[in-house]
Amino acid sequence: MNSGYKDAIIRTVVTDVVVLAVAYFQDLENIGNLWIAFGTGKDFRYIPVPELARSIIGPDMANGLPFFHALSDCDTTSHSQFANHGKKSAWATWLAWPEITEIFIALSKQTSPELPDRGRHGQV
Numbered sequence: 001m002n003s004g005y006k007d008a009i010i011r012t013v014v015t016d017v018v019v020l021a022v023a024y025f026q027d028l029e030n031i032g033n034l035w036i037a038f039g040t041g042k043d044f045r046y047i048p049v050p051e052l053a054r055s056i057i058g059p060d061m062a063n064g065l066p067f068f069h070a071l072s073d074c075d076t077t078s079h080s081q082f083a084n085h086g087k088k089s090a091w092a093t094w095l096a097w098p099e100i101t102e103i104f105i106a107l108s109k110q111t112s113p114e115l116p117d118r119g120r121h122g123q124v
Helices: 015-027 049-056 058-073 087-096 098-109
Strands: 007-012 033-038 045-048
Touching (some): 007 015, 015 049, 015 058, 033 049, 045 049, 049 058, 058 087, 058 098, 087 098
Antiparallel strands (some): 033 045
């Protein structure tokens, strides 16, 4: 049943949810505004997803954001830095090397990698 609502708010304290909302906002149909109510206490804020997705990083980088986040500082990885460099350094590198965006997009959209057939005894 379509209730007619065009705006939505997602409440989370998880950065991964923000990343996914920004990456997939442009694919959502019938959504006018999407806000993330993010954080707790003095760090709580509302993040306007359309503004972030369009004006700050643009649609191409938004599509590659899931892979970038996983590579550089995903909440679920055991280390919070990639090769002893923080997320700001990784972001600056991506901005300086925009050609990598196509690869980040492809890896972000990859849903089911093709695995080699291992045969009867696990041999390729």
